[in-house]
Amino acid sequence: MIVRRLTPDILGTEREVEAENGNWVSRRLVxxxxxxxxxxxxTIIRAGTETYIHYANHIEGVYCVSGNGEIHDIANDTTHKISDGMMYLLNNHDRHYLRGGTEDMRLICVFNPPLTGKEVHDENGHYPLLLPGID
Known part of the structure; x- marks a missing residue:
């Protein structure tokens, strides 16, 4: 059994990763x-920010537990409001913009294949596919 808490196990450790531009912070529990x-x-998406994302190597499921924002699906030119209780699944490696709203948004996210914890978005919005122990 694995048991972790944000404090003291994640916050302030290498498992807490902040975007270089300050748009988000990801606390990587598993x-x-x-x-x-x-x-x-x-993950916390900061209010008033916009991040281009395209997970070409991963599937991501996201559930909002607080705050607000929106996700813009580029291929379909559609925008969906995000608020507490809303879920979205990037099952087609969807290119999108994730936008923070009027307050910080707290999202619970699952990735498959799993992240190693060392990933950062590249210039194309991708996380590279890293393998544990081979990065």
Missing amino acids: LADDGVGFSFHD
Whole structure:
């Protein structure tokens, strides 16, 4: 059994990763080296920000537990409001903009394949596919 808490296990450690531009912070609770086939993240999207994302190598499921914002699906030119209780699944490696609203948004995210914890978005909005111990 794995048991972790934001404090003291995640916050202020290498498992708390902040975007270089300050748009978001990801607290990575479960990672690839935990060996369970997915990773699990508690992510804060800062109010008033916009991030282009295209997970070409991962599927991501997202559930909003607080705050507000929106996701813009580029291929379909549609925008969906995000608020507490809303879920979205990027099952087609969807290119999108994630926008923070009037307050910070707290999202619970699952990635498959799992992240190692060292990923950062590249210039194309991708996370590279890293393998545990080979990065």
